[in-house]
Amino acid sequence: MSSFLSDLFSNFWVALAGKLLLVATLVPLIGMVLGFAEMKLSAKMQSRVGPYFAGGRWGWAQLIADGIKFFQKEDIIPEDADRPVFKLAPVLVLVSTVALFVVIPFGPGLIFRDLSVGVFYALAISSLSTIGVLMAGWSSANKYSLIGGLRAAGQLIAYELPLVLAVVGSVIMAGTMSMQGIVQAQIDAGYPYVILQFVGFGIFFVASLAELTRIPFDMPIAESELVMGYVTEYSGFRFLFFFLAEFANMFTLAAIAATLFLGGYWLPGIPESVLDFAGPVILVLKVFVLVFAMIWFRWTFPRFREDQLQTLAWKWLIPLALTNIAVTAVLKVVL
């Protein structure tokens, strides 16, 4: 049986189709699970119950119901909107998120494609969503959306730099940019890199919150000011794309943080032979811990004002990240 499967998947096209199918099912599934987790966790923090009726007392079918609801809504495009751009924007945002799944190592050998420039690829692709956001804000023919889109552009570009610089410390310590390689380096070193790269981890976490435009970096959406910011004019399945992209992006950025700093699919003390099975579980657990922190931050803090946000990025995070790189490089050579 296993030899039949390995023969089947050794064909490039079959393997490709299989991987695409896997990603296509995984992304909405992850989106739904994380969305449900957000609803339930935020409810617990606010002395509420959360989804209760859909699917029995637990309400687990709530997000499925929401997905179906979004799909059957009327597709409204504002009259003055720039139609091709309007339609393309959510696609771009979702695609950049999905493309990130390619380099996440779920286990030794359980990676869609172990690119030798994995880290570089991941950060570059994730910045594609900036263009999608700008397109959404511009093409909506709505002043609020425009303001939201411009704020988003400024914020996302500003926080790309800390995001990228924060991981350089890990890359220096591992000596390679391939994601599998970094996990392997942590296994060889015997400790997850966060112990030494805590500054980088902190900066990466904060910058990833900003990349996701989650509270406290919620200005582009700013629900109480701009209705929904650049997403205002989107309804139906186009909105679903944005919605899914946010949750899937939470997963991917948390997975990248877990891989680069927390040891990925490996825990100290676990023998390597088990990692084929236990690896995905361990990675998902780490991702859930980080996602929990993201949800916790979202419901505790208010949002930064745009200039405070930019000050944080340019005056604090970037110098801190640069210092981190310098110190890491020096210590790597010296020690």
Place this chain on the structure above:
Amino acid sequence: MTLDADTMRHLSEVQVSVELETEEMTLNIGPQHPSTHGVLRLVAKVDGERCTDVRPVIGYMHRGYEKLSEVRTYPQITTIVNRIDWVAGYANEVPFIVAAEKLMEVEVPERAQYIRLILTEMARIASHLVFMASYPLELGAATPMFFALRERERVLDLLEGVTGGRFHPNFNRIGGVKPAAGSGPTTKKTPQDLPAGFYAETRQAMERVLEVCDEIEDLVAGNEIILARTKGIGLLPPEVAASYGVSGPNLRASGVAFDLRKAEHYLPYDRFDFEVVVGEHGDCWDRWWVRLEEIREAAKIVIQAIDGIPAGPLRAKVPKVIKVPKGETYVRAENPKGEMGYYLVSEGGQGPYRLKIRSASFSNISILPWILEGVLVPDIIAIMGSLDFVLGDVDR
């Protein structure tokens, strides 16, 4: 208000139809908007993120109270008056009733005055808890809303137990308060009074209110981001506040220790020991903090009043058909939103000849063009929220 160049420019540009200008963007905030406390419309000229000029357009909620009260009798007016500032329903009724009683020269029994005081302070707690809920929400923090509104439910339940209505109590009658807890004929044999268990429940509720004040303070006051969004934002100097007629917590946050509960005698506040909470700088943070402390003070007053409430009749003897003798009077009270006053002109009929309502929020938002000039767009929301106005109160 001096007529300097700035003011003249403001006055000369009062036109509601806005032309689209090329350099700046004219942004219409409202009237349907998640955070304008009702149907307030702000026409803002925005240059990037900085707003150069803000013109509030009000009147979307004008319900014609003053005209209505010209064709109503006094008992009928008490039903509608609590809808002016619906967040603190009971507090709107008190100055009106006191004005009518002043003209009639009716002596209100002590117990009724104490009950009025207790309910007014509960209305204050309810109104300020709504502020505690909605203000962090406008800044982006969603969680304090649930804490604050959870405890507000207790206060509203108490109000409902006594008056029958959560938001619109309609509890005052000329000469006292309505015999409480229920409708139906008040036979002489069963004088209806405060509901059973009211004192114990009130004490419990006030304790929970004080606890939730601590919880909210923990969650909000130490939060770096909230401090960054509110400290130093929307500075209101005391002279400007006084000249625009700003009152209530907004005025006290600017450092002016003026509280009508101490200055006027519409209710027996002088029997209770409470502090007038005064802020330092007059920024958004101080306005938030003053209201938080006022919740605590109000809870203290309620507990003291409960402990000292005298027995007695609930209503003075007044004729069945109420006719207020000729005269005019102005009674002002410390509403949660500020100073609310009723100028009552009576020609001796069953209803007033003219009832002028001086509402707190109308004067409070007159400061908006001054205070919002040159601020960033997110700060518009922060400052507007901190002024805590309700459109029903503005437009009447």
